[in-house]
Amino acid sequence: MEKLIKGIQRMETEKISSTSDKPARPFLPKGGLAIRYTRFFILAFLIVFSIAFYYTFSYTRAILDEDALQRASNITDLTIARISNVIRPVEQVPSTLSTALESDKPDYGMIADLAKEFVLEDTVVFGSAMAFEPYMHDKKHYRYCPYVFETGDTVIERDLSSAEYDYFKQDWYRIPKLTGQPVWSEPYYDKGGGDTLMCTYSVPFFRQKAHERVFAGVITMDISLETFMHILKSARVYETGFSYLMSRKGIMIAHPHTEYINKDIRKIIVGESDKATDSVINLMLQGKRMFVKMRDLTHVQVPSWLYTAPVPHTNWIFAITFPTRELYSGLYEFFRKLAVIFVISLLAMILLTILITRRLVSPISRLVDATRRIGQGDFGTELPSYRSKDEISQLTNAFSHMKGELVHYISNLEEATAAREKIEGELSVAHDIQMGLLPKHFPKRDDWDLAALLDPARAVGGDLYDFYFLDDDHLFIAIGDVSGKGVPASLFMVSARTLFRSRISLGVPLNQSVYEINKEICRENPNQMFVTFIAGILDLKNSCLTYCNAGHNPPFLVKPTGKTMKFSDVHGIPLGIFEHATYSSGTVLFSPGDAFFMYTDGVTEALNSEDDFYGEERMLEIVGLNADLCPSELMHKLESDVIGFMKGVDQADDITLLILRSKQMPGQETKATEMKQIRLLNKLGELNRLVANLEQLAEEWEIPAKVSMELNLILEELFTNIVFYAFDDGRDHEILLTYTRPSENSVQVQIEDEGKKFNLLEKDTSNTVNHPVEERQIGGLGIHFVKKLVNEIRYERRDGKNIVILIRNY
Amino acid sequence: MELIEKKTEKCVIIGINGRLDTINYSILEKRLTELLDQNVTKILINCSQMDYVSSSGLRILLMALKRITMVKGKFVLCSLQENIREIFEISGFTTIFEIHPNEEDALGVF
Numbered sequence: 001m002e003k004l005i006k007g008i009q010r011m012e013t014e015k016i017s018s019t020s021d022k023p024a025r026p027f028l029p030k031g032g033l034a035i036r037y038t039r040f041f042i043l044a045f046l047i048v049f050s051i052a053f054y055y056t057f058s059y060t061r062a063i064l065d066e067d068a069l070q071r072a073s074n075i076t077d078l079t080i081a082r083i084s085n086v087i088r089p090v091e092q093v094p095s096t097l098s099t100a101l102e103s104d105k106p107d108y109g110m111i112a113d114l115a116k117e118f119v120l121e122d123t124v125v126f127g128s129a130m131a132f133e134p135y136m137h138d139k140k141h142y143r144y145c146p147y148v149f150e151t152g153d154t155v156i157e158r159d160l161s162s163a164e165y166d167y168f169k170q171d172w173y174r175i176p177k178l179t180g181q182p183v184w185s186e187p188y189y190d191k192g193g194g195d196t197l198m199c200t201y202s203v204p205f206f207r208q209k210a211h212e213r214v215f216a217g218v219i220t221m222d223i224s225l226e227t228f229m230h231i232l233k234s235a236r237v238y239e240t241g242f243s244y245l246m247s248r249k250g251i252m253i254a255h256p257h258t259e260y261i262n263k264d265i266r267k268i269i270v271g272e273s274d275k276a277t278d279s280v281i282n283l284m285l286q287g288k289r290m291f292v293k294m295r296d297l298t299h300v301q302v303p304s305w306l307y308t309a310p311v312p313h314t315n316w317i318f319a320i321t322f323p324t325r326e327l328y329s330g331l332y333e334f335f336r337k338l339a340v341i342f343v344i345s346l347l348a349m350i351l352l353t354i355l356i357t358r359r360l361v362s363p364i365s366r367l368v369d370a371t372r373r374i375g376q377g378d379f380g381t382e383l384p385s386y387r388s389k390d391e392i393s394q395l396t397n398a399f400s401h402m403k404g405e406l407v408h409y410i411s412n413l414e415e416a417t418a419a420r421e422k423i424e425g426e427l428s429v430a431h432d433i434q435m436g437l438l439p440k441h442f443p444k445r446d447d448w449d450l451a452a453l454l455d456p457a458r459a460v461g462g463d464l465y466d467f468y469f470l471d472d473d474h475l476f477i478a479i480g481d482v483s484g485k486g487v488p489a490s491l492f493m494v495s496a497r498t499l500f501r502s503r504i505s506l507g508v509p510l511n512q513s514v515y516e517i518n519k520e521i522c523r524e525n526p527n528q529m530f531v532t533f534i535a536g537i538l539d540l541k542n543s544c545l546t547y548c549n550a551g552h553n554p555p556f557l558v559k560p561t562g563k564t565m566k567f568s569d570v571h572g573i574p575l576g577i578f579e580h581a582t583y584s585s586g587t588v589l590f591s592p593g594d595a596f597f598m599y600t601d602g603v604t605e606a607l608n609s610e611d612d613f614y615g616e617e618r619m620l621e622i623v624g625l626n627a628d629l630c631p632s633e634l635m636h637k638l639e640s641d642v643i644g645f646m647k648g649v650d651q652a653d654d655i656t657l658l659i660l661r662s663k664q665m666p667g668q669e670t671k672a673t674e675m676k677q678i679r680l681l682n683k684l685g686e687l688n689r690l691v692a693n694l695e696q697l698a699e700e701w702e703i704p705a706k707v708s709m710e711l712n713l714i715l716e717e718l719f720t721n722i723v724f725y726a727f728d729d730g731r732d733h734e735i736l737l738t739y740t741r742p743s744e745n746s747v748q749v750q751i752e753d754e755g756k757k758f759n760l761l762e763k764d765t766s767n768t769v770n771h772p773v774e775e776r777q778i779g780g781l782g783i784h785f786v787k788k789l790v791n792e793i794r795y796e797r798r799d800g801k802n803i804v805i806l807i808r809n810y
Numbered sequence: 811m812e813l814i815e816k817k818t819e820k821c822v823i824i825g826i827n828g829r830l831d832t833i834n835y836s837i838l839e840k841r842l843t844e845l846l847d848q849n850v851t852k853i854l855i856n857c858s859q860m861d862y863v864s865s866s867g868l869r870i871l872l873m874a875l876k877r878i879t880m881v882k883g884k885f886v887l888c889s890l891q892e893n894i895r896e897i898f899e900i901s902g903f904t905t906i907f908e909i910h911p912n913e914e915d916a917l918g919v920f
Contacts, residue, residue: 687833709862709893716864720832781901782865788900 033364034357041353042346049342053335060331068327069291071237072307072320079235079243080311080318086124086227087314090201091182093118094128094219098205101130101219108137115219116148116155126150126198126224129160131167132217136207143167149222173218176204180215184314187225187253187262197261198222199253225261228254239329241322248315250285284308284317293324363392371399379407427459427487434460434490437497439467445663448475448540451631452658453639455602455651462489462531463600463654464497470506473540479598479658480533481552483574492529496521496575500535509681509732510537511571511585514548518572522579530576534598536588543590543662544677548583550575553601557696560593560664562624565699569692584685587693589676595631595661597623602653606642614645631659676739681732682723682753690719690737697739703747707810710789711747717782718751718760718804726755726802746791746809752801759795760786760804813841820920821852821884823913827859830867838867842874851883854916858889868901875907884908888916 127149143161462482536547551574
C-alpha cells in the first residue's frame with residue numbers, strides 16, 4: 001500500500017514539472033472576488049458621495065442666494081442714499097429762491113446772484129432758469145426768462161425768452177404751472193438751454209394779488225445726468241453686474257450703457273416679452289422693493305438676479321442686476337475642484353480595494369491552484385501554509401484532510417479495481433466454462449424436437465438446463481434455478497447438474513433419484529443454498545414424460561391449437577433445504593404436436609422501466625400465439641419479446657427456457673389423441689399423481705367435473721385396493737392405467753396390475769348399504785361405489801395380470 | 811385437507827376443507843378419536859368446503875357415527891356439496907346419517 005502511494009506521488013511530481021510553466025494568474029481574474037468587491041465599493045462610494053455632494057451643493061447655493069440678496073440690498077441702500085445726497089440740495093435751493101421771489105418787491109439781482117453762485121458751486125447742478133409769467137417780471141416784457149449755466153469754470157447768463165423757444169410750452173414750465181407742485185422732469189436733451197442730457201427740477205412760485213395767490217413763474221435747476229453715472233459705476237456686484245436708474249415711466253435716467261439713456265426699459269429688454277418679465281417690470285415701476293430672478297439682464301438674455309427699490313422724494317427707480325452664474329461661479333469652481341478630488345480619491349479607493357482584496361484572496365487563489373492540481377491527480381502538491389486562524393486557514397486544513405483521505409481512497413480503489421479486473425477476467429472464463437457445460441444441439445429427429453437457452457444476468461448465472469439421452473428410448477430433461485446469483489450460484493448449479501448426470505438412471509424411479517440427489521446436496525451445503533428444479537424422463541416410445549417438480553415454476557403443455565395447460569402440482573420442496581424431504585412425480589402424456597414448456601422466473605419476473613413484471617399471462621399469450629412454430633423459433637420469439645419488454649433495463653435475473661415438442665406425424669394424430677397412459681407404483685403416495693394426471697386428462701378431453709370426480713373416486717378405490725391387497729412382497733410394482741375414448745361422450749379406463757388375482761365382480765357388496773349402522777361392515781364400500789358409478793365393468797386375468805376395464809358414459 | 815374446529819356451547823363443529831381421501835383420512839380419524847376419547851358426544855361435521863370424499867373418508871364418518879350412537883350422543887352432517895351428496899346417496903349413507911342443508915338448521919337439533 002505504502003509503495004503504491006509513493007508510486008502515485010512520484011508520478012505526480014513528474015506531472016508538476018510539466019504543468020508549472022502555465023500562464024500566470026491574471027491581475028484581476030474575471031469574475032474574481034477582487035472585481036466583485038471593487039464594483040461593490042465603487043457603487044457604495046458613489047451613492048454616499050452623490051448624496052453628500054447634492055446636499056452640500058444645495059445648501060451652499062441657498063447660502064449664496066441669501067448672501068447675494070444681502071449684498072444687493074446693501075448696495076441698493078447705499079446707492080439710494082448717495083443719490084439722495086446729491087438731489088436734496090438741488091431741491092432745497094429752488095424752494096428758498098421761490099420764497100424770495102414771492103415777496104412784494106423781490107430783489108431780482110440778489111436772486112440771480114444766488115442762483116449763479118449755486119450753479120457754480122454745486123457739482124451736480126448744471127444750470128438754473130427763472131421763467132416768469134407774461135409781464136410778471138415787469139410791465140415791459142411779455143416773456144422774461146434769464147438762464148445761467150456752467151461752461152468750464154465760468155457761468156454764462158442768457159435769456160431764453162425768444163419766441164422760437166417759447167418756454168411757456170416747455171414741460172419744465174407747463175407741468176408745475178398746472179399742478180402747482182415742484183416736479184422732476186423726465187430726462188431730455190435740452191437744445192435751447194444746456195445742449196446736454198439733463199433732468200430738470202421745476203418749482204413754481206406765486207404772487208399775492210388782491211388776496212389771491214397767483215402763479216407767477218417757475219424756478220428750475222438743471223442737473224447733468226453724468227453725475228448719476230458716476231454713482232452707478234460704483235454700485236456694481238460681481239463681474240458683469242451693474243445698476244441703473246430710471247423714472248417711473250420706465251425711461252432710463254442713468255445706465256452704464258449710455259445708449260440706453262432716455263430710452264424706455266421695455267424697449268431695452270431684447271427678445272420677446274413674456275408675462276413674467278412684464279409683471280416684474282410693472283412691479284418695478286410701481287416702486288416695489290424686491291429681489292427676483294429674471295430671465296434677462298435687461299440687454300442680454302442671461303438668467304439673472306434683479307434687486308430694485310424706489311428712490312425717495314423723486315419718482316425714480318433704482319435697480320441692480322447680475323447674472324446668476326456669476327453669483328454661483330465660486331460655487332461651481334468649488335465643486336469642480338471637489339469633483340476632481342472625488343475622482344482622484346475614487347481611483348485611489350479602487351486601487352486600495354483591489355490590493356486589499358487580492359491580498360485577502362491570494363491564499364484562496366493559491367489554494368484553488370493547489371486543489372486544481374490535486375484534482376488532476378497531482379497528490380504531491382503541497383497546500384499553501386497559512387498562519388492565521390481565519391476561515392481560509394480552516395478551509396486549507398479541510399482540504400489538506402481531504403487530500404489525505406483522497407490519496408488513501410484512491411489507492412484502495414486502485415487495488416480494488418485491479419482485483420476486480422482479475423476476477424472479471426476469471427469470471428469471463430467461468431462463463432465460457434459454464435456455457436460449455438450446457439448441451440447446445442438436440443439431434444435432428446423425426447419424432448421429437450427440443451430447444452433450450454440460458455441468458456445469464458451476470459457473467460455467470462445460477463440457472464441451468466440439461467438434456468441428454470439415457471438410452472435410445474429415454475431422454476432426460478431438466479431445468480433449475482439456484483437461489484442467489486453470480487459465482488456461488490453458478491458453482492452450486494454445476495454441482496447439482498453433475499449430481500443429476502451421475503444419479504439419474506433408468507433402473508431407479510425418478511422420484512427416488514431426486515430423493516437421493518437432494519440428500520446428497522443437503523449433506524454438503526454449508527451456505528444453505530437451494531435449487532428449484534424440474535427433472536423429467538421422457539419415454540420416447542410411449543410419449544409419456546415422468547417428471548418431478550421440486551419447487552420450480554409450473555411447466556406447461558402447449559397444444560398445437562395454442563391452448564396451454566398448466567401443471568401446478570409440486571412434487572416436493574426445492575433441493576438442498578431438507579435432507580429427508582420426499583419427492584413424488586407426475587406424468588405428462590404427449591399428443592403429437594404437444595410441446596412441454598419449462599422456464600425460470602427470470603422470464604416472468606423480467607422488469608421494465610415502469611417496474612412492471614413481464615408476467616405469466618403475457619408469456620403464455622406469446623407461447624400460445626406461436627404454438628405452431630418449432631421449439632427453437634418459439635423460444636427466440638419469446639426471448640425477443642421479453643427483451644423488447646425490458647426496453648434496455650438491465651436484466652435482473654437469468655432467463656432460461658426449455659421446450660420439448662412431440663412432432664406431428666401424418667396418420668398418428670387420432671390414435672394418440674384418444675389414448676393416454678400413466679404408470680404408477682404400488683405406493684399410496686402415487687395417488688397424488690393419479691389425481692393430477694386425471695385432472696389434466698379431464699381438462700384436455702373436456703370431461704364434466706362431476707364425471708371427473710366420480711372417475712377419481714372409482715380409480716382411487718381400485719388403486720388403493722391394489723396397493724393394500726395385491727402384493728405381499730413389499731417390493732415396488734407397476735400399475736398401468738390406460739385411458740381411451742370409445743366415443744365422444746365416454747371414457748374407458750384400463751387398470752393393469754401384476755398382483756394376486758382379485759375379481760371385484762365376484763365380491764358381494766349387497767350388505768354394505770342396506771343394513772343398520774350397528775351391523776354394517778366397514779370395507780367393501782369402495783367396490784360398491786365402483787359398481788354403482790360406471791356404466792360397464794369387465795374383469796380379465798391375463799398373463800398373470802389383473803385387468804379391469806371400466807367404461808363411463810356422460 | 812384442512813380441519814377447522816369450533817367449539818360452541820352445544821357441540822363441536824368440524825369443518826372439512828378440501829379433499830378427504832385415502833391419503834389423508836387418518837388426520838380426521840385421529841381427531842375424531844381424540845374427541846370421542848374425551849367423551850365429546852355431540853359433533854357436527856360441516857362439509858361445505860369438502861370437494862371430494864373417498865370411501866376411506868366415508869368409513870371414518872361411519873366409525874364416528876357408530877361410536878357416538880353407542881353412547882347416545884349425536885353426530886350430524888351439514889352443507890354437503892351436490893356431487894358429494896350424490897355419493898352419499900349411492901352409498902346409502904343418506905339414510906344412516908342425519909344430514910342438514912346448512913349449519914344453522916343442524917345446530918337446532920342439539
